[in-house]
Amino acid sequence: MTLLLRLGAACGIACGVLIAVPAAVEAFTGETAPTSFLLGVSPAFGVPMLTATYLRQSQAAGRFGAIAYVVNLIGLGLFGGAAFTLNMVLFYLDRPVLVELMRGPTRLALLGSAVVFVAGTVMFAVSMARARVYPRALAWAYGLPLALFAVLAPLPDTPPISALHVLVGASLVWLSGAVWSAPVIPAARDHAPRSRVAL
Numbered sequence: 001m002t003l004l005l006r007l008g009a010a011c012g013i014a015c016g017v018l019i020a021v022p023a024a025v026e027a028f029t030g031e032t033a034p035t036s037f038l039l040g041v042s043p044a045f046g047v048p049m050l051t052a053t054y055l056r057q058s059q060a061a062g063r064f065g066a067i068a069y070v071v072n073l074i075g076l077g078l079f080g081g082a083a084f085t086l087n088m089v090l091f092y093l094d095r096p097v098l099v100e101l102m103r104g105p106t107r108l109a110l111l112g113s114a115v116v117f118v119a120g121t122v123m124f125a126v127s128m129a130r131a132r133v134y135p136r137a138l139a140w141a142y143g144l145p146l147a148l149f150a151v152l153a154p155l156p157d158t159p160p161i162s163a164l165h166v167l168v169g170a171s172l173v174w175l176s177g178a179v180w181s182a183p184v185i186p187a188a189r190d191h192a193p194r195s196r197v198a199l
Contacts, residue, residue: 008052011045012176018042020169027162040087043080052179057133065127072120078113114150121146134178141171
């Protein structure tokens with residue numbers, strides 16, 4: 001379990017860096033193919049991070065925490081796919097083609113994924129605040145910027161949007177540091193009685 005927590009925390013740090021650093025670069029250069037690539041792959045590292053974050057507080061989070069984790073995980077999967085599409089596919093389309101594409105069901109799919117992600121993120125942040133395993137400031141530093149991040153994702157890249165990306169990346173690194181410093185969880189022992197072999 002300790003190894004899983006550490007791997008999840010390491011993935012969270014990678015996720016935060018892959019969001020913050022390209023966004024900081026884009027504040028000066030605008031969106032580029034390399035920065036879009038890094039942003040597109042960043043959500044993949046968020047899945048292990050979210051799992052490790054939940055495992056760290058699972059006993060204190062209760063039923064609501066479990067539900068919040070599942071909703072957040074589904075939302076992350078959907079929004080991660082949307083982010084991958086935006087940064088790896090739609091980025092390369094000509095403007096007229098992109099405008100025409102966004103008039104169809106693609107727009108609704110992207111918006112729907114953002115809605116589920118926002119709902120799950122807010123729920124998980126509330127579960128973190130209630131469980132009190134992590135500092136409450138950290139819970140809200142996770143929930144509020146990420147929810148705003150999803151809502152503003154369709155907007156063109158601007159310095160304020162880049163600053164929000166950096167804030168999101170920093171909050172994920174902070175949370176991952178808290179997961180990394182979690183106390184060691186002892187391995188489960190087998191308490192089943194041993195059968196005796198008759199001689």
